[in-house]
Amino acid sequence: MKWKKYTIDTTTQAEDFISMMLSDLGIEGIEIEDKIPLSKADQTEMFIDFLPELPPDDGRSAVSFYIEDDGSDQTEILKKVKVALEELRSTVDVGSGIITSSETEDLDWINNWKKFFSSFYIDDILIKPTWEELKEEDKDKFLIEIDPGISFGTGKHETTQLCISQLLKYIRGNEEYVPAVKNPKVLDVGCGSGILSIIALKIGAQSVVGTDLDPDCMISTKENMEVNHLDLDLGKFYVGNLIDDVELQNKVGTEEYDIVVANILADVIIPMAPVIPARLKKGGYFITSGIIDFKENEVKKAIEDAGLEVVEINHKGEWVNITARKN
Template sequence: MKWNKYTIETTTAAEDYLSSALMDLGIEGVQIEDNVPLTKEDQAEMFIDFLPELPPDEGISYVSFYLEDNGQDDTELLKQVKTTIEEMRNVVDMGTGKITSDQTEDLDWINNWKKFFSSFYIEDILIKPTWEELKEEDRDKFLIEIDPGVSFGTGKHETTQLCIRQLLKYIRGNETYTPQVKTPKVLDVGCGSGILSIVALKLGASEVVGTDLDPDCMTSTHDNMEVNHLDQKLGTFYVGNLIDDTELQEKAGTEEFDIVVANILADVIIPMAPVIPARLKKGGYFITSGIIDFKENDVKEAIEKAGLEVVEINHQGEWVNITARKN
């Protein structure tokens, strides 16, 4: 499907006003591009695998909207947009208000981000996008291949890396920890692309169970398991919210798991903490991240209040991993 893209050059002061006005004209969604850095609060509410290095903010903003190229003339709507821009100049600095047009396809939105995702290592694990050729010198490496599709989870984000390093420690072991269970059963809450489930299985987990709110994640996870030559019988995945879905809690099981891993937002981990101990076997570990640093204490307190013992806290950039044990 083709779309007509219209971009308005304006100011950062006007972008919210303009976005609201466009919606009042019946335009259902807008895209805003500016050089305003994300605040910590912004980062706490979203995962961004590739945080761009922005040039200095000069107060310029580009507000774009898309109209389906279905043969209809957009002239009348564009006239209304131009009139709106001029009327808003009495309220806020609108900048040039210049409108430019372009055409795009759905495929552009799906694939453009791929240029930012290339192979990289986490410890000795090589994580490679499925569309990139495997180098000859990497053919004997511990390899994970991932195509996130529309799901979260390339492995690039600090929170994913924190969880992978903990899975390495608590499944494979290292100089400071010897695993008590050689083939643990793992619950992956918020499985996304399935990357943590796949890492767990390739490290030696006997079985994984995954949950996510997004049905598309089920497709991504199964596809990525196939790419990594993993038997689909090793993973069972459910759509649902573990916090309050008692049926899902029963499906996942009680005291079934040696490890529960959750790479999700702090504001989800906190209300979810009370249901985690029931999922874990005695001595099992809860590995979690997605925690922006200023929410570390809130999450730690919620985990301890649920009856788990926090055994280590790790940081990478502004993100935090908390690992706890059920005694």
């Protein structure tokens, strides 16, 4: 598939105005390039654990949009964009407003990444993308199928693998370390594609509740539960921020869960830690990852300050898992 990329030379001041204008014209797939440092709020929302180094902000911005190159005349839509840009000049400094164009091949944001996701094992569990054919020799394996769609969570990232390993250990039990948590109720904070909820159910959880900030995650999780032949009544999933959404906290419940799992980020886990003990039953476990190694001590302190006992810390690459217990 071919696409036309059009880039507007503008100012950082006009970015939001232009983005809204393009959206009003029915144009989707907007890309903004500037030198404005990300805020802490942006960092948390975009799942970035450390901020990139940028040159000084010079006030310039490039706002790009994409239109499918299907051979039709795009003059009319470009004319509308130019007229709207001129109208914006009375409201905000749009800079030069010059529009340049280029062509790009096979711009498929939803599917191009699939080439990097193939089947893999964690312990005895085979995690397979839905679009990959199941090999004959794998047909008797313990199988989890996942299609993340536009949500986070293939299972391949070190943070997800750390959480999966801990779920296996605590739900199945480990004779050398910990007895099994039989038929646990599990809360999955930041459920993404639903992979941790699905694995929990497949290895013995009686039910799961998931939360996420992104409504698209609810769709991905539901679809992945169906793919894995799980009864949808086994899970309830809510959109919202568990940190400060009292209504969501009430929906999720108090002292309901044997295990709370959160594969998110250090800067989210830290403010979330105080609300976790109220979700856990006595003796329940908080399994978390998404923690970059240099923030390990900061997260550990927040979890301990919330009244939980850290029982183990695991590392995979530069990522950390902290597992704690409510005594």
